[in-house]
Amino acid sequence: MENISGIQPPKQAPAARPPEPLSFTGKGSEYFGIWIVNLLLTIVTLGIYSAWAKVRRLQYFYRHTQLAGSSFDFHGSPIKILIGRVIALVMLVCYNFSVRLQSSMTLVILLIVAVVMPWLLRNSFRFRLYNTSWRGTRFHFRGSVAGSYRVFLLNGFLTLITLYVMAPFMHQRLKAYQHDNSYFGRTQFSFHARAGQFYLIYLLLLAALAAFFVVMGVAGVGSALSTMAHQRQGGKVDPALVLRTVLILYGALILVGVSIGPTFRALITNLIWNNTRLGEHRIECSLSPLVLIWISVSNMVLIVLTLGLFMPWAAVRLAKYQIESMRLLPASDLQEFEAAEPESLGAVGEETATVFDFDISL
Amino acid sequence: MLQANYFDGRSTRVRVVSLSVAGEDLIIAGEGVDFRVPFADVKVDERLGLAPRSLRFKDGAFCEIRDLDGLDTLLRSTAHRDGRVDRLQRSLRFVLFSCVACALMAVVAYRWGLPWAAGEGAKHLPPVIGKTLSVQTLKILDGAILTPSKIDKERQRSLNTKFHSLRLQEGGTPNSALLFRGSLQLGANAFTLPDGTIIVLDELVTAMADDQQIVAVLAHELGHVHGRHGLQLLLRSSAVGAFWTFYIGDVSSLLAAAPAAVVEAKYSQELERQADDYGAALLLHNGLSPGLLADALQKLTERHPGASKAGFLSTHPSTDERMRRLRLLSPSTPPSE
Numbered sequence: 001m002e003n004i005s006g007i008q009p010p011k012q013a014p015a016a017r018p019p020e021p022l023s024f025t026g027k028g029s030e031y032f033g034i035w036i037v038n039l040l041l042t043i044v045t046l047g048i049y050s051a052w053a054k055v056r057r058l059q060y061f062y063r064h065t066q067l068a069g070s071s072f073d074f075h076g077s078p079i080k081i082l083i084g085r086v087i088a089l090v091m092l093v094c095y096n097f098s099v100r101l102q103s104s105m106t107l108v109i110l111l112i113v114a115v116v117m118p119w120l121l122r123n124s125f126r127f128r129l130y131n132t133s134w135r136g137t138r139f140h141f142r143g144s145v146a147g148s149y150r151v152f153l154l155n156g157f158l159t160l161i162t163l164y165v166m167a168p169f170m171h172q173r174l175k176a177y178q179h180d181n182s183y184f185g186r187t188q189f190s191f192h193a194r195a196g197q198f199y200l201i202y203l204l205l206l207a208a209l210a211a212f213f214v215v216m217g218v219a220g221v222g223s224a225l226s227t228m229a230h231q232r233q234g235g236k237v238d239p240a241l242v243l244r245t246v247l248i249l250y251g252a253l254i255l256v257g258v259s260i261g262p263t264f265r266a267l268i269t270n271l272i273w274n275n276t277r278l279g280e281h282r283i284e285c286s287l288s289p290l291v292l293i294w295i296s297v298s299n300m301v302l303i304v305l306t307l308g309l310f311m312p313w314a315a316v317r318l319a320k321y322q323i324e325s326m327r328l329l330p331a332s333d334l335q336e337f338e339a340a341e342p343e344s345l346g347a348v349g350e351e352t353a354t355v356f357d358f359d360i361s362l
Numbered sequence: 363m364l365q366a367n368y369f370d371g372r373s374t375r376v377r378v379v380s381l382s383v384a385g386e387d388l389i390i391a392g393e394g395v396d397f398r399v400p401f402a403d404v405k406v407d408e409r410l411g412l413a414p415r416s417l418r419f420k421d422g423a424f425c426e427i428r429d430l431d432g433l434d435t436l437l438r439s440t441a442h443r444d445g446r447v448d449r450l451q452r453s454l455r456f457v458l459f460s461c462v463a464c465a466l467m468a469v470v471a472y473r474w475g476l477p478w479a480a481g482e483g484a485k486h487l488p489p490v491i492g493k494t495l496s497v498q499t500l501k502i503l504d505g506a507i508l509t510p511s512k513i514d515k516e517r518q519r520s521l522n523t524k525f526h527s528l529r530l531q532e533g534g535t536p537n538s539a540l541l542f543r544g545s546l547q548l549g550a551n552a553f554t555l556p557d558g559t560i561i562v563l564d565e566l567v568t569a570m571a572d573d574q575q576i577v578a579v580l581a582h583e584l585g586h587v588h589g590r591h592g593l594q595l596l597l598r599s600s601a602v603g604a605f606w607t608f609y610i611g612d613v614s615s616l617l618a619a620a621p622a623a624v625v626e627a628k629y630s631q632e633l634e635r636q637a638d639d640y641g642a643a644l645l646l647h648n649g650l651s652p653g654l655l656a657d658a659l660q661k662l663t664e665r666h667p668g669a670s671k672a673g674f675l676s677t678h679p680s681t682d683e684r685m686r687r688l689r690l691l692s693p694s695t696p697p698s699e
Contacts, residue, residue: 030411033457037450040460043467056410056447063413070367070376071414071426097491135376136369136424185374309461337374 017330019284024323026064028313034060035312051082061315065323067134068334075138076131084124091116114153122148129182137339143181151177168198171268179276185339193275201267205260212256220249258300262292273326280331287325295321364432368395371422381417381425383439388417390425401440408448476598477632484593489557492593496555504543511542513567518542521562524573525580531647538587540580542567550662552579556596558587569665570658578654581644585637594633638684642691653692656685 038053058074065072091113098109122143129139155170172195179191223245231237266287273285299314328334368377368390379392387398405418415433418424427433450456511518522540529535538558545551550565560583562576570576586592642652659681 025413026411033454034410034451036457036460036464037447040463041447043464052447060410060413063410070374073416135374136371136422137374335373335375339372 017332019327019329020068020334021327022323023066024061024064024320025066026060026316026319028316031060031312031316035315048082051078051085054078054081061319062132067328070135073133074131075133076127080127084127087120118148118152119145121152125178134184135337137185137337140183140185140340141178141181142183143177147177147181168202169195172198175272179272183340184278185337187279187337190277191272191275192277193271197271197275198268201264201271205264205267209256209260212252216249216252258297259289259293262296263289266292269322278328282329282331284327284329285325287322291321364427364429364436366390366417366425366427368392368425369423371424379425381427381436383436388440401442406437406442408445409452472602476601477594480594480597480601481589483597484590487593492555492557492590495593495596496557496559499555500541500559500561507545507547508561509544509546511544511564513542513564517567521567521573521576524577528577528581528584528644528648530584531643536584536587538584550665552583554583554586554592556590556592560584560587569661571661574650574654575658575661578641578645578650578652579658582637582641582655584644585640586633588640589633589636591633591637634684635687638688642688646691646693651692652688656688656692659685659688 034056038049038056041049042053055074055076055078058076062072062074094109095113098106122141122145125141125143129141132139151170151174155166155173159166159170172193175193176191179189182189227237227242266289270285270287273283276283295318299310299318302310303314364381366379366381368379369375370377377393377395379390379395382389382391383401384398386400386402388401388404389398390396399419403420407415407418409415409430412430414426414428415430416424416426525540526535538554538560541559541561542564543561544564548563550563550569552560552562552566554560560580562580566579567576570579638655641655645652645654663681
């Protein structure tokens with residue numbers, strides 16, 4: 001096993017090593033210049049430059065992310081990202097048209113998308129990991145094509161026919177497929193979270209939502225009934241009071257609406273990383289739902305108020321918080337990782353040429 | 363002397379080295395590392411803010427450098443020149459220029475680019491798309507806010523005949539289908555589906571003084587059909603929706619805004635004027651006065667003072683100005699105040 005994992009077994013009882021926190025040193029003001037220049041170039045080239053802009057963006061974020069005094073890096077080729085984007089765009093357009101037009105072609109197009117998608121997603125994982133490195137050693141994704149069909153198609157189908165009862169299970173299988181098949185150099189990641197833990201988070205949030213709606217319902221109906229009773233007794237209804245009640249209820253609804261996403265993200269991300277190991281090294285993640293809600297909501301408000309100009313600061317803020325909430329708990333020296341042998345990559349052409357990147361954000 | 367971390371690309375071992383330049387060569391020396399390479403073979407990472415930069419060698423090894431000022435000093439003694447985008451990203455003047463240019467382009471794209479692209483797109487979309495969209499939209503509207511018409515069949519037939527016996531300037535008669543529907547929410551209104559089908563609501567029929575006024579409103583709607591305005595608006599709203607989805611990264615709003623877009627469409631003033639002009643010319647061509655359309659508008663204004671109720675008027679801005687224009691086009695009716 002130690003040959004494959006690339007880690008030499010500890011000679012004596014492992015000394016307690018201090019945790020290695022991830023740190024992020026990027027700054028919004030610094031990123032702004034990069035962002036706006038690349039935005040302009042993207043517009044001027046009618047979007048073609050967006051692939052190059054994306055490489056710059058990822059390199060900015062990766063190189064500012066540091067672990068044990070060394071940066072991560074991104075090596076993706078813009079041309080391949082461009083090809084990936086063209087494919088993604090074509091599929092998006094086909095999908096939209098087929099959903100809207102509902103003709104005899106709809107089923108055919110949806111079927112083609114369903115068949116091609118798992119393969120594309122798997123290649124996109126490969127591309128992203130293969131082009132990520134730390135200290136010059138690259139990450140790898142070696143998930144099989146069959147595995148991706150099982151995870152995306154079979155489990156997706158099961159989720160649908162069980163009316164989403166299996167969604168947490170599907171989520172767990174997806175993460176297991178991703179993390180169990182990931183490598184850093186020769187060292188394999190492993191995923192230990194059980195489906196039950198995913199169910200717990202899903203159910204917790206569902207219960208919280210249900211409780212919220214019950215309280216809302218009781219408050220809404222209660223205040224409506226008391227107003228009506230008051231009116232029946234000949235009392236005057238204060239329109240300001242009614243308005244205030246409605247506003248409070250509406251505000252609570254919005255508050256819950258914007259909180260549910262970040263809360264879910266924080267809990268699930270913590271679960272996933274706290275149960276992922278790199279060889280014998282453990283990983284810790286401690287996102288706070290409240291902080292994530294605050295960052296998401298304030299980012300959204302500021303982006304709208306500044307007509308989008310706050311975007312780079314928002315991206316940096318979110319990245320900094322998310323990255324710095326993670327720590328590596330080393331079991332041995334971090335100098336010991338070895339890069340994978342070139343031949344164990346399989347055909348280099350396969351590794352690097354059949355790649356598609358699916359992230360179509362700016 | 364510039365300090366750097368050297369990685370051989372095969373393991374994560376860090377080796378502290380120092381870099382210096384001698385003639386055309388870069389010298390790397392430190393723990394167990396001692397070699398020199400021609401600087402022409404070294405790839406220099408571009409600057410990305412204050413992120414560490416690397417000097418990369420052909421065998422996959424590289425030096426990670428945190429002392430950016432030191433690296434600049436070292437690079438100055440070589441033939442290296444920063445990339446163009448690298449320099450632009452650091453130029454305050456170009457960053458400010460980019461801000462202004464992006465803002466300007468956003469305004470231009472929204473104000474002129476989008477309407478132009480939508481117009482061209484609507485012209486070239488295959489008719490089957492408009493047809494399918496219309497069938498879908500009508501099905502959704504019929505289930506939601508439209509009710510069967512209460513106008514008796516005889517009246518419907520006679521309006522249909524009058525409408526279809528209009529002679530178009532481009533030759534022939536209208537081939538738009540005319541459908542009658544009732545609606546509680548939409549008031550006195552008529553609207554056009556992407557394939558050219560015109561839907562007339564009961565309240566519009568009862569609001570008009572005579573059939574000629576109804577025909578005048580239909581002539582205006584034919585202007586929308588002729589310019590494919592329905593399809594244009596749909597394309598516009600899809601493009602705006604897609605842009606925001608792309609920009610903010612929210613995926614929910616992209617699908618199926620079609621039914622709402624048709625009814626609540628805020629036809630831009632420009633499209634309304636085009637439809638008015640087309641309608642006026644069509645009326646003249648058929649020996650009718652464009653004043654009829656002005657009269658119809660007048661009727662609707664009286665019906666909804668202040669145009670508060672959602673209906674024909676709310677989607678058609680500055681009615682007074684439109685009536686004035688139409689009356690100016692009429693040969694028989696003098697322009698009225």
